[in-house]
Amino acid sequence: MSTAEATAPSAHGHHAEMSFVRKYIFATDHKVIGIQFLFASLAFLLLGGLLALMVRWQLGFPGQPIPGGGVVSPKFYNALVTMHGTFMVFFAVMPLLVGVYANYLIPLKIGAPDMAFPTLNMLSFWLFVVSGVIMTASLFVEGGAAGAGWTAYAPLSAVPRYTGVSLGQQLWIVSILFFGASSLLGSVNYITTVINMRAPGMTLFRMPLSIWSLFITAIIALLAIPIIAAAVILLLFDQTIGTTFFLPADGGQPLLWQHLFWFFGHPEVYILILPAMGIISDIIANGSRKPVFGYHSMVLAIIAIAFLGWITWGHHMFQSGMNPLLGTSFMISTMAIAIPSAIKVFNWLGTMWRGNIWFHTPMLWAIGFVSLFTVGGLSGIFMASNAVDIFIHDTYFIVAHIHYVLFGGSLMAIFAAIYFWFPKMFGRMMSETWGKIHFALTFLLYNLTFFPMHILGMGGHMRRIYDPTQYEFLQPFQPMNRFITISAILLFVVQIPFVVNFFWSLFKGKKAEINPWRDNGLEWTVPSPPPHGNFETTPTVYRGPYEFSSPEAAPEDFLPQTTP
Amino acid sequence: MDWLPTAASSYAADMDRIFYIILWITGIVLVGVQVTLVYFVIKYRGREGRKAAFIEGSKKAEIIWTVTPAILIVGIAVASQDVWSKIKNPDRFPTDGVELRIEARQFAWGVTYAGSDGEFGSEDDFTHYNQIHVPVDRPVVFDLTSIDVVHSFFVPAFRIKQDAVPGLTMRAWFEATEVGEYELACAELCGVAHGLMKGKIIVLAQDEFESWLAEQS
Numbered sequence A: 001m002s003t004a005e006a007t008a009p010s011a012h013g014h015h016a017e018m019s020f021v022r023k024y025i026f027a028t029d030h031k032v033i034g035i036q037f038l039f040a041s042l043a044f045l046l047l048g049g050l051l052a053l054m055v056r057w058q059l060g061f062p063g064q065p066i067p068g069g070g071v072v073s074p075k076f077y078n079a080l081v082t083m084h085g086t087f088m089v090f091f092a093v094m095p096l097l098v099g100v101y102a103n104y105l106i107p108l109k110i111g112a113p114d115m116a117f118p119t120l121n122m123l124s125f126w127l128f129v130v131s132g133v134i135m136t137a138s139l140f141v142e143g144g145a146a147g148a149g150w151t152a153y154a155p156l157s158a159v160p161r162y163t164g165v166s167l168g169q170q171l172w173i174v175s176i177l178f179f180g181a182s183s184l185l186g187s188v189n190y191i192t193t194v195i196n197m198r199a200p201g202m203t204l205f206r207m208p209l210s211i212w213s214l215f216i217t218a219i220i221a222l223l224a225i226p227i228i229a230a231a232v233i234l235l236l237f238d239q240t241i242g243t244t245f246f247l248p249a250d251g252g253q254p255l256l257w258q259h260l261f262w263f264f265g266h267p268e269v270y271i272l273i274l275p276a277m278g279i280i281s282d283i284i285a286n287g288s289r290k291p292v293f294g295y296h297s298m299v300l301a302i303i304a305i306a307f308l309g310w311i312t313w314g315h316h317m318f319q320s321g322m323n324p325l326l327g328t329s330f331m332i333s334t335m336a337i338a339i340p341s342a343i344k345v346f347n348w349l350g351t352m353w354r355g356n357i358w359f360h361t362p363m364l365w366a367i368g369f370v371s372l373f374t375v376g377g378l379s380g381i382f383m384a385s386n387a388v389d390i391f392i393h394d395t396y397f398i399v400a401h402i403h404y405v406l407f408g409g410s411l412m413a414i415f416a417a418i419y420f421w422f423p424k425m426f427g428r429m430m431s432e433t434w435g436k437i438h439f440a441l442t443f444l445l446y447n448l449t450f451f452p453m454h455i456l457g458m459g460g461h462m463r464r465i466y467d468p469t470q471y472e473f474l475q476p477f478q479p480m481n482r483f484i485t486i487s488a489i490l491l492f493v494v495q496i497p498f499v500v501n502f503f504w505s506l507f508k509g510k511k512a513e514i515n516p517w518r519d520n521g522l523e524w525t526v527p528s529p530p531p532h533g534n535f536e537t538t539p540t541v542y543r544g545p546y547e548f549s550s551p552e553a554a555p556e557d558f559l560p561q562t563t564p
Numbered sequence B: 001m002d003w004l005p006t007a008a009s010s011y012a013a014d015m016d017r018i019f020y021i022i023l024w025i026t027g028i029v030l031v032g033v034q035v036t037l038v039y040f041v042i043k044y045r046g047r048e049g050r051k052a053a054f055i056e057g058s059k060k061a062e063i064i065w066t067v068t069p070a071i072l073i074v075g076i077a078v079a080s081q082d083v084w085s086k087i088k089n090p091d092r093f094p095t096d097g098v099e100l101r102i103e104a105r106q107f108a109w110g111v112t113y114a115g116s117d118g119e120f121g122s123e124d125d126f127t128h129y130n131q132i133h134v135p136v137d138r139p140v141v142f143d144l145t146s147i148d149v150v151h152s153f154f155v156p157a158f159r160i161k162q163d164a165v166p167g168l169t170m171r172a173w174f175e176a177t178e179v180g181e182y183e184l185a186c187a188e189l190c191g192v193a194h195g196l197m198k199g200k201i202i203v204l205a206q207d208e209f210e211s212w213l214a215e216q217s
Helices: A002-012 A021-024 A029-061 A074-110 A118-140 A169-197 A209-240 A254-290 A297-313 A313-320 A323-337 A339-352 A359-383 A386-392 A396-426 A432-458 A470-494 A497-509 B012-043 B059-088 B205-216
Strands: B096-104 B108-115 B124-128 B131-135 B138-144 B153-155 B160-164 B170-174 B180-185 B198-204
Touching: A029 A118, A029 A396, A029 A470, A029 B170, A074 A118, A074 A169, A074 A209, A074 A254, A118 A169, A169 A209, A209 A254, A209 A297, A254 A297, A254 A313, A254 A339, A254 A359, A254 A396, A297 A323, A297 A339, A313 A323, A313 A386, A313 B160, A323 A339, A323 A359, A323 A386, A323 B059, A339 A359, A339 B012, A339 B059, A359 A386, A359 A396, A359 A432, A359 B012, A386 B012, A386 B059, A386 B138, A386 B160, A396 A432, A396 A497, A432 A470, A432 A497, B012 B059, B096 B131, B096 B153, B096 B160, B108 B131, B124 B131, B131 B205, B138 B160, B160 B170, B170 B205, B198 B205
Parallel strands: B096 B138, B131 B198
Antiparallel strands: B096 B108, B108 B124, B138 B170, B153 B160, B153 B180, B180 B198
């Protein structure tokens, strides 16, 4: 059944005019769905950013009312911390990478007319919307939003009286369930599409690294999401019908939550970074006008990271009281991830080496990614060391690390991707000048915001505390906390050029050519934006994705994958 | 270079040493990568009429940058392992220490002393909240638990952190090396007043500790 459905659109070749609702709202075209994800998750990114600013306000200026608002209460502070993490992980970074680019790029880059299951794809987006609406609504219910952290450690999250939150936490769980369903449907689609619908000649090892990483990510998500779903269902039972899966009084086990959560949660971290790595690989090759250095080892590194991601969850639990022998095994598996990560960084450098670098805006973001991801990757080694983790666990050192990976890494890649594929998505160019200004200011303020957090962490500054000035040993850090807060506010403000550029270009930008970045990918052989069904005739692929500056191409410096 | 808090426990220096070893190694790699990146950006900036070299990779380079990080991390892991095991492995805990029982709750630390008979569960046991008196230069070994949610026992100056998990009893230890008062914090989000769940560790000279103990019983 599925195969027939999957190939149906290409069999027709032409497409009847559709109603507005079918075309733009309940759309089944993977490109429209990708764009829907883009708008929805950018809105959540904005919301997550606003929540972060309120957190930062309280830390920089504890107890002072937010300008134009009230004082942040301790309970609201916990809700802010929880919801910032939740929105950024589940509703901003993950859909911006996977929802947007897996949907938009996979069919275009492998030469397929659409996803294998277009209707499931539509369902996946609308489940995401339902999930996002529930999560947003939970901010406004009685008792406030969930306040047990995005990690929702039980028993804190399991018993309403421990946090003073009941409905908020339950909506959080329900939202995560919808989110999980959305992700599962997406993953099934991405995997099937990559396996079944590649154009003739598009062998696995001719796929761009962006597609490789999205493919592997989909496999991780398919395996990881059911675990969190099971865990939150148990949590919901504990919350509502009096079970005690995570409560010790009647034989439950609080650490069970941590095992389930991190057995999902650590692979989730790789869901959030692998697609970014893949996208960056594509863009660095394009910007350097050179093939990706060590393409095969890049693919192997993605697979290695994905595999190792399953056996490292315990490093989040070094201080949880686990057997110290387990602490040793998890240190070794965690440290091992440094190897494929290092391979990737060195290969990006290798790609730029002896290149002829074209500093278009996406390339700047990609270079920024390499620079900042390196910081985040290296700071991970401190946590991987079980001995050092005793001290820095649950401090700002971790906060710095996660933000270097997820903001300095993933979000930089997301911006690179937006600037790179905007012309294809919307048929217009974004302003290069404003894109570069946006990059320069973001890169600078990003570092001013997050780098000092390493120093806070070394000083022992705990994360998720409401008022650092309560502790004598943290009082000397207050000027730094204020500095970080001001930098964070400015970092938020310098996103305005991006928003303006985005919407201005959407309507007034210069018309985009078919292939403005002189790239080799199949998406650059079709009009911008591509029509429904993507390809007039199914393309045939003759070569790999990165044959830039190949002698065969002269005098051009690129060689589309469709060139025989 | 002293970014970590003043160290005041017997194993703090061991942990700090590993911290700084990792800081040096990662610092050198970090500077190396960033300098290379900037150098490439300048040297290989695009110019008219120039073409990038058509290089698809090098097996030798891949081997070098697979093996080198592997060696470095094995070194770091080996160095970490001994300190980790010294701090966390119950088989290696000191046996001649002062025994305490610490019970975390929202939002306080309760510490129970065995009293003058040295036995828990007898009448002269006594419990204090948020103030933990200990002797200097003598190990303090304690049972840690929680009666409600997960908390985490964190004394930055001692470099100790151990979660307190309801339903489980964790063993942990430290040995203070300087007389004085040190802040105890909860490091695991534990509810509305998590940021206020603090206490003091009061390190006394050994004879003062003995007389303090006698006064309490």
